[in-house]
Amino acid sequence: MREQIRRLLQAYEPTRQQPDPPLPPAGVLLLLHDRPGGPHIIFQKRTDHVRDHKGQVSFPGGVMDPGDPDIRYTALRETYEEIGVHPDHVEVLGQLDDMVTVSNFLVTPFVGWLDRYPYEWRFSSTEVAYLLEVPLDHVRDPRNLVPDRRIINGREYVFQAYQFGNDLIWGATARMLGNFLDLLRALE
Incomplete structure (x- = not known):
């Protein structure tokens, strides 16, 4: 499946966004790995000690950072940290579509x-409560x-989310995951 995903992403032209005024750029990594039963995606449950996205499931x-040469480097550096x-x-x-989050970041997912x-x-025990290894x-x-x-803002909205046990994958992470899953439909 790795080769099929690589080919799909090489042929895909991700949507780039340039918000005005500019937002702080962020990079995330949708990380897959092979294990018995097929590919799994790594998510993290954020602690309540972080400034943004407390208790949420995220990539x-x-x-x-100012010293990062590009946003891909940022995603890999942050994944390591x-x-x-x-x-x-x-x-x-490859890369997925850029996304503007309600927390005012311009996120580029890889x-x-x-x-x-x-x-x-x-x-990092200050940032990550635990990991979720979710079967694709x-x-x-x-x-x-x-x-x-x-x-x-006083209005009710209904978004798509993914249930995994007691955890809910929602918000920007669910939208990025949805972008990836839409691409994978070409393999069906």
């Missing part, structure tokens, strides 16, 4: 493949797509 990643995955252990397969399993995760087949199953109701 590893974060805001671009948050969950201990060395950049040399990741093959970046898709990567971890070159080994099992992996010795070392995550689980999020592709429409029975795990659930409505997520949110009140924003």
Whole structure:
């Protein structure tokens, strides 16, 4: 499947955004790895100690530092800082659509493949409560797509979210995941 995803992403032209005024750029990594039962995606449950996105399920990643040469580097650096995955252990397969978040970041998601399993995760206890290794087949199953109701500025909105056990993958992470799953439909 790794080769099929690589080919899909190489042929894909991600949507780029340039908000006005500019927003802080951030990079995240949708990280896949092979394990018994098929490919899995790595998510992290954020602690309540972080400034942004407390307690949410997210992809590893974060805001671009002034010394980062590009946003891809940011995604890999942040993944290393948050969950201990060395950049040399990741093959970046491609990029998904840019996304502007309600927390006012311009997020660029990358898709990567971890070159080994099992992996010795070392995550930041101040940023990451625990990891979720979610089977790709689980999020592709429409029975795990659930409505997520949110009140924003006094109005109710319903968004798509993904249920995994007691955890809900919602918000920008769910939208990025949806972008990836839409691409994978070409493989069906």
